Amino acid sequence: MAATLETLVQDNEEQLRELESVIGYQFKDISLLQLSLIHSSFAFERLGSGLHNETQEFLGDAVLDLTVGYILFKRFPEMREGKLTRIRSALVNESGLAEMARKINLGKYLLLGKGEDASRGREKPSILSCAFEAVVGALFLDGGYGAALEFVQRTFGPLIDEGRDRLMLADAKSSLQEKLQEKYNEGPQYVLEDEEGPAHARIFTVSVRFRDEVLGTGRASSKKEAEQQAARAALNSFTEESPAPAADNQAAG
Incomplete structure (x- = not known):
């Protein structure tokens, strides 16, 4: 019943x-x-x-x-x-x-x-x-x-x-968005790279990209959190001179 x-x-x-x-x-x-x-x-x-x-x-x-x-x-x-x-x-x-x-x-x-x-x-x-x-x-x-x-x-x-x-x-996503917008007037893209595990225990792998350059990746039980982790990884490796080598090359071209 x-x-x-x-x-x-x-x-x-x-x-x-x-x-x-x-x-x-x-x-x-x-x-x-x-x-x-x-x-x-x-x-x-x-x-x-x-x-x-x-x-x-x-x-x-x-x-x-x-x-x-x-x-x-x-x-x-x-x-x-x-x-x-x-x-x-x-x-x-x-x-x-x-x-x-x-x-x-x-x-x-x-x-x-x-x-x-x-x-x-x-x-x-x-x-x-x-x-x-x-x-x-x-x-x-x-x-x-x-x-x-x-x-x-x-x-x-x-x-x-x-x-x-x-x-x-x-809020790593907002921080990364702000940095890239300020310097290049463009924002990053988040790509779902992989989904694994049963439906009730899914694990998502997400990469954050800027002009086809992978800046960071994240894995979590939700896409939102995986995106935050990817953005955090990107911020950790971010430098003022070159957040993404391809970005400077394209900007110069």
Whole structure:
């Protein structure tokens, strides 16, 4: 017999109340919190429907962009738009959101399919970051902008205070884009070189290229994180004189 959202809430009420305490918010409709914890693999196996957290994740992504943007705008009113965007990108990306999810032990509360659970899905950055966004979406649906802003401010505020410069460097893709745009008026391209492993445990290899020159490569469990790793590798080998030998030759020609 397939489970329903209502039966899941009943079965998991103790854990849901515990998570409420961790995030510092009591839901009027706790089924919204439950929904944010349902991974698509669990929905496929146990619910027999598309009832999972991806729609709330979509909403939470937009709410995070708005709330983090507002916090940065208030914290650094004199900072230029480009730097604000870089800091926000360093915070609201897969690895950053997965780290936030770990801080509240979100993996403990996730509902995963058997295969995903067996492959350590509770530790995967892609799953954790999506669930964190879904929780923010649930907060917004239940308590409005104020509830979401309060949670995001409490979660991200200390990190923003700790290291503005470190955050800017953490978003390697934006840093690399900025360097190449400034010097050559062109940006890099990211190429998916390889995919390996089963569907529930994919590993992606991505290269970053500039004018057909490979500047760096990265491997990770999501394409986004592999791109960040590739950009980081490119920045590590980047020099002012020649980030890519072909680039100078073509520019001269």
